[in-house]
Amino acid sequence: MATRSSLSVDPRAETKGQKLPMVALLALATAVFITSLTETLPAGLLPAMRADLMVSESAMGQSVTVYAIGTALTALPLTAATAGWRRKRLLLTAMAGFALANTVTAVSTYYPLTMMARFVAGVAAGLAWAMLPGYARRMAPVHLQGKAIAIAMAGIPIALSLGVPAGTLLGEALSWQTAFLVMTMLTVVLLAWITATVPDYPGQRPENRTPTLRTLGVPGVAPVLLVTLIFVLAHTILYTYIATFLDRVGLGDSTGLVLLVFGVTCLLSIWIVGAHIHRRLRVLTIASALLIAVAAAVLAVRADSPALIYAAVVLWGLGWGGAPTLLQTAVGDAGGESADAAQAMLVTLWNAAMAGGAAAGGLLLDLLGPPSFPWSALVLLMPALVVVITARAHGFPTRRAAMTTDRRLTPPDGNTPISTSASDR
Structure with missing residues (x-):
């Protein structure tokens, strides 16, 4: 490892006063918002979309599933295929894909074409x-x-708590097609924003790429991926059918308010995680699992109390909001040279867990009814918590700061230094 005196400093990272490039980061947050909202928007527009496309509600509901399938099937091979692309070019290409897919969705009157557009959005x-x-x-x-x-x-909870209700209201006031066209217009604005403000970085050189499957053998990657799979599966079972669960306990008319409380506490969770993740990733991940587990336990045993249900939703939001940041940071740290491949694996498992959680929730609903949702989440979270606690050396290490500080090296071509501690290759 290079000594401190021989290290080069990335001038783009070492900005004046070491401040964050907020304008560029907010552009990325908007990209995350668009990806999340594009995935979930049909849930609020389902009846109108079903009627216009002349299919059943369950068939129209698959527009969310096919999006997740598109992501799960293509994240790994496309990440490998585009590893050498410059990062800004790749980001612009991905966001242009959203503009195309949402435009086709808005103008399509043919169900198979709509589903193809949704698949492209997932890709x-x-x-x-x-x-x-x-x-x-x-x-x-x-x-x-x-x-x-x-x-x-932060684009994730904003999309879930504010974007979906706003899109639903827009669809009801005008049309569901208008809601998707607004998404396209927002994406076009974002493309200009990225072009003007987001810095560019090189892709990964061929000699530095690790075969995707070999990434699983990198210490720490497998535990993080396992926790991700369980976390998302548990959360999706409960979140996908939260309206059904609330209706069962007499709070069906308050679903919007419950989701708003969840979204606001998710934003608070993101702020807390962002402020402390550099030195407390392990503690925050354990706390996240515990908070969601306690929330599930409260929903399981005291669903007769509206006050306790809201308290549980607050704990759930506090535990879940920062989870994507924690897990993506952990897999980036563990992946090292293979960080991009590790991130692609995380994305694949994340979407597979979403599809699996929705399917599992449907089976639970038919077999055991809504009360089974929080119990299932609680049972799933127990092994996830065990994995986080036991992965002390790799995955969720006790001394993360030593892994990430002062490890910026100058590449052989003498260009701008890049970090070896993160998924930034």
Whole structure:
């Protein structure tokens, strides 16, 4: 390892006063917002879309599933195929894919064409999600990398808590087609924003690439991926059918308010994680699992109390909001030279868990009813917590700061130094 005196400093990371490039990071947050909202928007527009496309509600609901399938199937091969692309070019390509897919969705009157557009949107999401955490991290000084990722990931709860209700209201007031066209216009604005403000970085050189499957053998990657799979599966079972669960306990009319509380506490969680992740990734991940587990336990045993249900939702939001940042940071740290491949694996498992969680929730609903949702989440979270606690050396190490500080090396071609501690290759 190079000594401190021989290290080169990335001038793009060492900005004046080591401040974060907020305008560029907010552009990435908007990209995350668009990817999340594009995936979930049909949920709020389902009846109108079903009627216009003349299919059943369950068939129209598959527009969310096919998006996740598109991401899960293509994230790994496309990330490998585009590893050498310059990062800005790749980001612009992915976001242009969203503009195309949402435009086709808006104008289509043919169900198979709509589903093809949704699949293309999922493919674009796979490209974007595999690179966005590393992109955000690459723009920041080492000690602010966690905060940079948290800012970029803030687009998720904003999309879920504000974007979906706003899109639903827009669809009801005008049309569901208008809602998707607004997404296209927002994406066009974002393309100009990225072009003007987001810095560019080189892709990974062929000699530095690790075969994707070999990445699983990198110490720490497998535990993080396993925790990701369980976390998302548990969360999706409960979140996908939260309206059904609330209706069962007499709060069906308050679903919007419950989701708003969840979204606001998710934003608070992201802020807390961003402020402390650099030195407390392990503690925050354990706390995240515990908070969601406690929330599930409260929903399981005291669903008769509206006050306790809201308290549980607050704990759930506090535990879940920062989870994407924690898991993406952990897999980036563990992946090292193979960070992009590790991120692509995380994206694949994330979407597979979303599809699996929705399917599992449907089976639970038919077999055991809504009360089974929080119990299932609680049972799933127990092994995830065990993995986080036991992965002390790699994955969720006790001394992360020593892994990430002062490890910027000058590449052989003498160009701008790049960090070896993150997914920024």
